[in-house]
Amino acid sequence: MKKVTEDELKKWMEHVRIYANNGKVADYIPALAKQQPEINAAAFYHIDGHCVAAGQTKYLFTLQSVSKVLALAVALMEHGEDAVFSRVGLEPTSEPFYTISKLELEKPSKPINPMINAGALAITNMLCGANSEEMVGQILQLIHKMLGDTSIDYDQEVAKSEYESAFLNRSLCYFMKQNGVITGSVEELLDAYTKQCAIRMNIQQLAKIAAIFANDGKDIHSDEQIIPLYYARICKTFMVTCGMYNASGSFAIKVGIPAKSGVSGAIMGVVRDSGGIAVFGPSLDEKGNSVVGIKLLELMSKHYNWSIY
Ligand code: GLN
Structure with a gap:
């Protein structure tokens, strides 16, 4: 070419x-x-x-959402295809990325794919780590390897700004927690997700x-x-x-x-x-x-x- x-x-x-x-x-x-x-x-x-x-x-x-691909790659490498697709679907959607309505329609209520926010939150929820730093650390580790550069990190100001204003993403998380799609602390998950989205390069x-x-x-x-x-x-x-x-x-x-x-x-x-x-x-x-x-x-x-x- x-x-x-x-x-x-x-x-x-x-x-x-x-x-x-x-x-x-x-x-x-x-x-x-x-x-x-x-x-x-x-x-x-x-x-x-x-x-x-x-x-x-x-x-x-x-x-931001470009990180969803890398989080998906990490989740696949950590847990395998079957575990990942037990949490998120494989279909595209005509809804916007922040859609909440589809979650209610799906039975079981798993997000329709890992590229919409709900799906990406469910994927981040799977990442290994005792806290948000360790979870985002898994994605950073992959990026460091891909780029041969361990200085890549997340932008703290952007992460904090999103964390403090992520009311819709919080709602998605609580909906999914109620339905057993995600587990653990919603705040820890949002912390990891907003840091992941704020990875800077x-x-x-x-x-x-x-x-x-x-x-x-x-x-x-x-x-x-x-x-x-x-x-x-x-x-x-x-x-x-x-x-x-x-x-x-x-x-x-x-x-x-x-x-x-x-x-x-x-x-x-x-x-x-x-x-x-x-x-x-x-x-x-x-x-x-x-x-x-x-x-x-x-x-x-x-x-x-x-x-x-
Ligand atoms: N951090 C953004 C959010 O969750 C990412 C969305 C995007 O890039 N489409 O809303």
């Missing part, structure tokens, strides 16, 4: 920068409301180890994580199998069916790659046999996806023929 050059990536970013004010920065998490819509960055990490980047490449952003680092998924879970440089192939495939399949929330259908048609977005404005995308792309732009459309990010991926996927379909 044709490689992406730095000049090309810069040119694509120029094309999409004009959309930076077309959406709205997430403000239901107070600390995220401060993000400047003009800050944009993109990187492509080829599976041969070559990375190109454009925009504010040193800017650190939080993963730059654009090249997120692109490298996506590249490892493109490389079937293997390290780019050493070829060590960091995530077992089958689990990496499960993660990628969820990215296809529900990674872009209830916009996953139109994204499949317009872009056609496994991808996961977060309300910080981050998106990671997996380009088969080629590498990982990451794009950041905090202005979101009405479904919670980065406007600049979606535009960039649409243009690039068409140009480089990335669609898996």
Whole structure:
């Protein structure tokens, strides 16, 4: 597949920068409301180890829902497929990521998939650890291994800000606790979940994580199998069916790659046999996806023929 050059990536970013004010920065998490819509960055990490980047490449952003893929990978590695799918379903949904209504409809009331908030909370509830620090530590450990960088951590201000304002996520937890989908302390779980969502990195680092998924879970440089192939495939399949929330259908048609977005404005995308792309732009459309990010991926996927379909 044709490689992406730095000049090309810069040119694509120029094309999409004009959309930076077309959406709205997430403000239901107070600390995220401060993000400047003009800050944009993109990187492509080829599976041969070559990375190109454009925009504010040193800017650190939080993963938010992109972390759901990594938490899922950890839960699969810790407990296996059967245990994970006894807690969450495998189907996409046309509801927004914060939906609560579906929980009541499902019998048993397990969340419909691990990419919506309820499902992600149920997954985080499975992570091994005596407290929130140890639980998020499992995800950080995986990220440290993927990036070869043990300095990656979560943003304390963003984590605290979400923890203090996560009333809907609290409601989801209490509903699931009542129905036996989650166990233990709701506050500890929310603490772990909001820390997980606040894990912070730059654009090249997120692109490298996506590249490892493109490389079937293997390290780019050493070829060590960091995530077992089958689990990496499960993660990628969820990215296809529900990674872009209830916009996953139109994204499949317009872009056609496994991808996961977060309300910080981050998106990671997996380009088969080629590498990982990451794009950041905090202005979101009405479904919670980065406007600049979606535009960039649409243009690039068409140009480089990335669609898996
Ligand atoms: N931390 C956010 C939340 O739980 C993540 C949501 C998202 O990125 N879509 O609401």
